[in-house]
Amino acid sequence: xxxxxxxxxxxxxxxxxxxxxxxxxxxSMFDYFLWYKKYPAEGPTFLISISSIKDKxxxxxxxxxxxxxxxxxxxxxxxxxxxxxxxxxxxxxxGGSNYKLTFGKGTLLTVxx
Amino acid sequence: xxxxxxxPSNKVTEKGKYVELRCDxxxxxxxxxxxxxxxxxxxxxxxxxxxxxxxxxxxxPNDRFFAVRPEGSVSTLKxxxxxxxxxxxxxxxxxxxxxxxxxxxGPGTRLTVL
Numbered sequence: 001x002x003x004x005x006x007x008x009x010x011x012x013x014x015x016x017x018x019x020x021x022x023x024x025x026x027x028s029m030f031d032y033f034l035w036y037k038k039y040p041a042e043g044p045t046f047l048i049s050i051s052s053i054k055d056k057x058x059x060x061x062x063x064x065x066x067x068x069x070x071x072x073x074x075x076x077x078x079x080x081x082x083x084x085x086x087x088x089x090x091x092x093x094x095g096g097s098n099y100k101l102t103f104g105k106g107t108l109l110t111v112x113x
Numbered sequence: 114x115x116x117x118x119x120x121p122s123n124k125v126t127e128k129g130k131y132v133e134l135r136c137d138x139x140x141x142x143x144x145x146x147x148x149x150x151x152x153x154x155x156x157x158x159x160x161x162x163x164x165x166x167x168x169x170x171x172x173x174p175n176d177r178f179f180a181v182r183p184e185g186s187v188s189t190l191k192x193x194x195x196x197x198x199x200x201x202x203x204x205x206x207x208x209x210x211x212x213x214x215x216x217x218x219g220p221g222t223r224l225t226v227l
Contacts, residue, residue, distance in 0.1 A: 004155070006155075036218075041220060042220050043117065043204055043206070043217075043218030043219050043220050043221055044156065044204075044218045045217075045218065046215050046216070046217070049215075089155050089156070091155075098211065098212065099144065099146065099161050099169075099208075099211045099216075100158045100161065100169065100172075101146075101148075101156070101158060101216065102158070103155030103156045103157070104155050105153065105154055105155050106155055
């Protein structure tokens with residue numbers, strides 16, 4: 001069973017517009033969430049994270065929002081750039097086992113010039 | 114600086130053969146992790162090393178899979194009697210300590226079992 005779900009396999013946006021990538025989780029024991037970005041033939045690279053005690057974390061063009069009651073988080077990229085085109089993975093960690101990342105299936109973001 | 118490196122980048126083998134996949138973590142990182150990414154899926158946890166010891170091997174799918182890290186640096190993932198279902202990208206990651214949540218991933222080894 002998928003404990004971290006990314007229901008959109010792909011997303012296409014225009015350069016300069018906002019990209020919103022969504023992620024849902026089922027396990028209430030998760031207390032730390034991360035977004036990774038992956039280019040073809042490379043490993044995932046860490047992008048941004050959020051602790052369950054917060055509802056928002058911002059880093060430049062990237063903002064992650066967490067809605068604990070809905071078990072939902074989203075990554076906002078604004079403005080989107082063609083270099084942002086990649087697969088984005090949502091991942092989660094459980095308290096007490098803070099190394100075992102549980103990943104979603106990923107969303108392929110394409111930013112069109 | 115040097116990131117996590119993995120060799121080989123691609124490995125093609127026949128069903129029933131034995132394979133070894135190597136991971137060189139970032140220098141000074143004490144924690145090392147192996148994940149497996151099957152087609153269309155996200156990475157799935159296999160095993161975690163703290164230093165030389167396997168602190169958590171709960172993700173290894175069966176006893177054909179084994180991993181070592183004898184000197185607390187380089188790690189080798191070993192797969193015996195490979196099966197077609199083992200075909201996947203095997204990712205290695207390392208972090209400064211296990212309590213440091215940022216895991217740095219290598220480019221992976223794409224294993225194809227014919």
